[in-house]
Amino acid sequence: MANSLLDTLTRKALFALDPEFAHGMAVKALKTGLVPACKPKTAPALAVKLWDLDFPNPLGMAAGFDKNAEVPDELLRMGFGAAEVGTITPLAQPGNPKPRMFRLVEDDAVINRLGFNNKGHAAARANLTARKTKQGIIGVNVGANKDSTDRTEDYVKGIKAFADVASYFTVNISSPNTPGLRDLQARDALDDLLDRVLEERDRQTGMVGRRVPVLLKIAPDLDELGLDDICSVVLTRGIDGMVVSNTTLDRPAHLHSQAQLKEAGGLSGAPLFAKSTIALAKTRERVGPDLPLVGVGGVQDAGTALEKIRAGAHLVQLYTGWIFGGVTMIPTMLAGMAEELNASGSKTLDAIRGETTSDWASQPLASPDKSI
Numbered sequence: 001m002a003n004s005l006l007d008t009l010t011r012k013a014l015f016a017l018d019p020e021f022a023h024g025m026a027v028k029a030l031k032t033g034l035v036p037a038c039k040p041k042t043a044p045a046l047a048v049k050l051w052d053l054d055f056p057n058p059l060g061m062a063a064g065f066d067k068n069a070e071v072p073d074e075l076l077r078m079g080f081g082a083a084e085v086g087t088i089t090p091l092a093q094p095g096n097p098k099p100r101m102f103r104l105v106e107d108d109a110v111i112n113r114l115g116f117n118n119k120g121h122a123a124a125r126a127n128l129t130a131r132k133t134k135q136g137i138i139g140v141n142v143g144a145n146k147d148s149t150d151r152t153e154d155y156v157k158g159i160k161a162f163a164d165v166a167s168y169f170t171v172n173i174s175s176p177n178t179p180g181l182r183d184l185q186a187r188d189a190l191d192d193l194l195d196r197v198l199e200e201r202d203r204q205t206g207m208v209g210r211r212v213p214v215l216l217k218i219a220p221d222l223d224e225l226g227l228d229d230i231c232s233v234v235l236t237r238g239i240d241g242m243v244v245s246n247t248t249l250d251r252p253a254h255l256h257s258q259a260q261l262k263e264a265g266g267l268s269g270a271p272l273f274a275k276s277t278i279a280l281a282k283t284r285e286r287v288g289p290d291l292p293l294v295g296v297g298g299v300q301d302a303g304t305a306l307e308k309i310r311a312g313a314h315l316v317q318l319y320t321g322w323i324f325g326g327v328t329m330i331p332t333m334l335a336g337m338a339e340e341l342n343a344s345g346s347k348t349l350d351a352i353r354g355e356t357t358s359d360w361a362s363q364p365l366a367s368p369d370k371s372i
């Protein structure tokens with residue numbers, strides 16, 4: 001079946017369903033092999049080497065699609081260069097009451113307030129240790145239980161639980177859907193969190209024989225001083241990289257899907273692109289040219305992916321764009337990126353990184369539109 005027809009049919013079928021139910025169906029379809037693999041042709045110009053990991057391409061699946069690490073290999077078979085699973089909390093938790101995920105079809109966007117619904121460390125660990133192949137890059141995104149009395153300890157437990165099966169870790173302190181979680185972005189709380197997380201990672205290094213990189217995922221809803229604090233703690237503590245960004249609480253005035261706009265939760269997809277790219281560029285200016293950054297938010301085609309790299313990213317992730325773009329989208333994006341790089345005369349991703357950092361960084365972080 002032609003790729004575009006497959007995408008149109010899958011999209012039509014899935015979009016007729018409740019978004020969270022459709023998501024469950026998509027995970028099931030991947031799991032049972034109903035979706036044919038669509039591995040891209042390798043494009044050497046798009047390969048990225050970071051922290052001793054060889055990413056075949058810079059496009060990763062962002063956290064939230066595969067919360068329980070059920071289909072990481074299937075995602076890699078869809079062409080992603082990496083799959084980030086989670087967010088995983090120590091104990092299973094149901095998340096917020098349903099409905100809690102909303103499609104903004106006219107805006108290529110989603111609002112979610114899932115609230116870290118997941119089956120906990122043990123279930124995800126069982127899935128990851130049962131993988132037939134240990135090939136491919138699997139990031140493990142760790143979080144804290146809503147009712148935890150020591151949230152920092154929950155992150156430490158995550159490092160302990162997954163150090164031998166994670167290619168890298170993402171410490172997620174930026175979900176807007178767990179009350180108080182974003183408070184961990186404040187300077188002193190963050191310093192303590194990263195101190196304890198890195199101490200555990202270093203302890204695990206001896207045991208697993210490999211230093212697993214730890215990345216910090218931040219919100220786009222920060223002011224300049226908040227971002228100053230985070231970047232300064234990141235640099236002092238020696239974190240290995242940052243993921244910029246999570247979803248936003250903003251509701252930009254130009255959105256069309258009025259019916260869904262009143263829903264509480266984090267907004268992702270196309271309307272997040274500018275805000276998350278400004279946050280990315282401002283982060284790049286603060287941390288210097290070398291710290292690996294992952295650009296996430298509103299990526300939906302080759303152009304937006306390359307723009308994240310021009311703004312300062314080493315790697316790119318997407319989730320919402322894939323919901324709207326369809327399962328065959330990644331190879332198409334990669335071909336477009338290789339073509340565009342070639343046409344621009346810049347032969348490598350390294351050559352374009354930073355080209356637009358100062359343009360993006362000169363724009364204000366705070367959105368003039370309303371937040372909820």
Ligand SMILES: Cc1cc2nc3c(=O)[nH]c(=O)nc-3n(C[C@H](O)[C@H](O)[C@H](O)COP(=O)(O)O)c2cc1C
Nearest residue numbers: 062063064086087112246268269297298318319320
């Ligand atoms: C339904 C949904 C669930 C998500 N769950 C998580 C999560 O558990 N942990 C996390 O770090 N980010 C989560 N995210 C945020 C994404 O990883 C990503 O940072 C954000 O959606 C911006 O990228 P996008 O515009 O490509 O979707 C979720 C996003 C969506 C849409």
